[in-house]
Amino acid sequence: MELQKEVNSLNQNPKLMGMFTSPGVQFERIKQSPKIWVPLIIISVLYAIGMTFMALSLDAATLIEQGVPEDQIDLVLTITKVTVAITGIVTPIFGVLISSAIQLVIARIASSTVTFKQLFSMNTYIMIIGAVGLILNMGIRYAIGGNPEIYITSLAGILNQDKAGVLGTIEVFGIWSVILSASGLHKTGQFSKGLAWTIAIVFFLISIGFGLVGTLLQGAPKL
Numbered sequence: 001m002e003l004q005k006e007v008n009s010l011n012q013n014p015k016l017m018g019m020f021t022s023p024g025v026q027f028e029r030i031k032q033s034p035k036i037w038v039p040l041i042i043i044s045v046l047y048a049i050g051m052t053f054m055a056l057s058l059d060a061a062t063l064i065e066q067g068v069p070e071d072q073i074d075l076v077l078t079i080t081k082v083t084v085a086i087t088g089i090v091t092p093i094f095g096v097l098i099s100s101a102i103q104l105v106i107a108r109i110a111s112s113t114v115t116f117k118q119l120f121s122m123n124t125y126i127m128i129i130g131a132v133g134l135i136l137n138m139g140i141r142y143a144i145g146g147n148p149e150i151y152i153t154s155l156a157g158i159l160n161q162d163k164a165g166v167l168g169t170i171e172v173f174g175i176w177s178v179i180l181s182a183s184g185l186h187k188t189g190q191f192s193k194g195l196a197w198t199i200a201i202v203f204f205l206i207s208i209g210f211g212l213v214g215t216l217l218q219g220a221p222k223l
Contacts, residue, residue: 014121016042016128023180026125027187034121043092043127050134051088053142055081092131096123099203106199107189114189122184126177133173169211178204 014029016039058080060073068076100119107114137151150156156168178200185196 014039014125016125019125019128019180023183024187027122027184030121030125030184031118031188034115034118036117036121036124039121039124039128040093040096043124043131044089046128046131046135047092048085048088050131050138051091052085053135053138055084057138057142057145058084088134092124092127096120096127099123103185103189103199106195107191110191110195112190114191118188122188123181126180126184129173129177129180133171133176136173164211166208166212169208174204174207 011032012029013033013035014026018026058077060077064070064073097120100116100123103119103123104114104116107119133151133153137153137157140152150161150164150168151171152158153173154164154168154171155161156164159167161167181200181203182193182197185191185199186193189196191199
C-alpha cells in the first residue's frame with residue numbers, strides 16, 4: 001500500500017510551491033514528467049512583479065548620484081523604469097536556457113542520460129525561490145524606502161550596510177537556490193553528489209562575480 005502511494009505521488013505533476021515544502025519529491029516528479037511552459041510563464045510574471053517593485057523604488061536622486069544630468073532626469077527615469085520591468089520577463093527565460101544548456105554539456109561529459117527538457121524544467125522550478133525572494137525584497141524596499149540595489153535578505157541588508165559590495169551578493173534566497181540546484185542535479189540530472197554540488201557552487205560564484213562587476217561599474221567615477 002505504501003509503495004503504491006509513493007508510485008502515485010511520483011506520477012503526479014511537479015508543483016512550484018512544492019519546491020518550498022517537498023523539493024525532493026518535486027525533483028523526482030520532474031524527472032518522470034518535466035513541465036516547462038506553465039511554470040515558466042508563472043515565474044516570468046513573478047519576476048516581472050518583483051522588477052516592477054524595483055522600478056518603482058527608483059527615484060531622481062538615485063540617478064543624479066549615478067551622474068545623470070538633471071535636465072534629463074524625467075526621461076531617463078521613465079526609460080529606466082520600463083526597461084527594468086521588461087527585464088523581469090526575459091531574465092528567467094534566458095537564465096534557465098543558458099544554465100540548462102551548460103548543464104547538458106556537462107551531463108554528456110559525465111555520461112548522464114538526463115535530457116535538456118528535464119534540466120530546463122528543473123531550473124525553472126528552482127527559480128520560484130529567487131522569484132519569491134525578489135518580490136519580498138523589492139516589495140519591502142518599495143514600502144519602506146531605501147537602496148533598491150541592496151536586498152534586505154542579503155548580508156549587506158542584514159548588517160544594514162549602505163553599499164552592496166561582496167556582502168550584497170550573498171543572499172539568503174540565493175544560497176537556498178544553490179542547495180536546491182545541487183539536490184536537483186543529483187536527483188533529476190543523475191549527477192553524482194560531488195559533481196552536483198561543484199556545479200551549483202560554481203554557478204553561485206559566477207553570479208557573485210557578475211554582481212561584483214555590476215557594483216564596481218556603478219561605483220566607477222563618471223567621465
